[in-house]
Amino acid sequence: MSARIRRIAHVDMDAFYASVELLRYPQLKGLPVVIGGGRRSEDDLLARLNQTRPERSWTTADLGRIPLDFFPRLAGYTGRGVITTATYPARQFGVGSAMGLMKAARLCPQAILLPVDFAEYRQYSRAFKDIVTEIAPVMEDRGVDEVYIDFTDVPGGQREGGRVLARLIQKSIFDQTGLTCSVGVAPNKLLAKMASEFNKPKGISIVHELDLAEQIWPLACRKINGIGPKADEKLKGLGIATIGQLAAKDLAWLARHFGPRTSAWLHDAAHGRDERPVVTQSEPVSMSRETTFERDLHALHDRAELGVIFTRLCAQVADDLQRKGYVGRTIGIKLRFSDFKSLTRDLTLPGPTADAQAIRNAAGQCLKRAPLARRFRLLGVRVGGLQRLEEAQSSMPNQPPSRGSTELLATTAEAEDSWTGQLF
């Protein structure tokens, strides 16, 4: 019997949001489609149809028959939205995730623009994760469209380096949801994540320890999960473009340019070393709500509008906390200015809360400490230092129950005064 080798898989759904949309709008298959921006819903499409084509009554069962010319196009888009997902045909035009929609409209004006529908994506997300855990129970949730799986102890998980199990998972997800994914299998999460990108879409890539020099070292450093634009620029400045070049540097040299921790991590990553376990359970650290305004707002000039937004954000965070059963002690705000620089202020309370009014009071205190002379484009409210409600109750009994958004929104008028009150 051979020793078990650690085999970790990374599953990455292909163009997830867009693929889910194509399930209900199959007529868009093969066309450039981007998801993002505004808040239109499919009901608007149906309403327009019922208005202009009253010869029949259009319902949600007819989504797949909505004529192409009824779909909004990117051309002429104005607003601050960004692309969340683009279909592969749209990517041919150079548009992709996180790109501003107005820029995308220049590159591909004929692309169809669909609004995001998180409720729908979450359902499919749950569905594909359920399928995974039925086959391989040790799964780490990495967001709506990605998971890590530990294949090591799954029957058959070692066959062909994990390819057999990867194929089974891919096929099961496709058969049961109609969605495709790419899978990378490797000795650890770091390499599995890179491998899942090798053959997108519908790819399976197997990486073994001995493949490092051939498959990993030629890649750009930016392909390492954790090296972002800043670190990449710094590495390039030091003459390091590929992972192989990074691996050629010794630890002492790296330590002179990066901190002790970062250099150790960079060194390990370049040599394909990563011992992080697949974590199946985790508790949230913070919850927040934020919003970007349609135009930059000024604390004085637009105070009524800001007061309403501020109150709404506090109410939403409070609702999120209560719905999920958490309370938190650290209340914070975030502002983003016109130049995209941002600022945070926070305040830790004596005890945890999920109460909308308490959050608003604390966030208001934070606001008093922020400079408000410049216009800003975003306002956010955050609650950190989270605890499960039951645990907080058992350690601190006699807490008043949390009030939700209804009570707070009823006091919107005072809320506006209170925003104004911060300023003078």
Added chain:
DNA sequence: TCTGGGGTCCTAGGACCC
């Protein structure tokens, strides 16, 4: 014709305590 929203983790300085 700039750049969403929801997160995590790390660093660093100061307060405060022993």
Added chain:
DNA sequence: TCTGGGGTCCTAGGACCC
């Protein structure tokens, strides 16, 4: 009477990820 060292908490900012 001139000044150690460690630990923890709080705050602010920033990099990075999905």
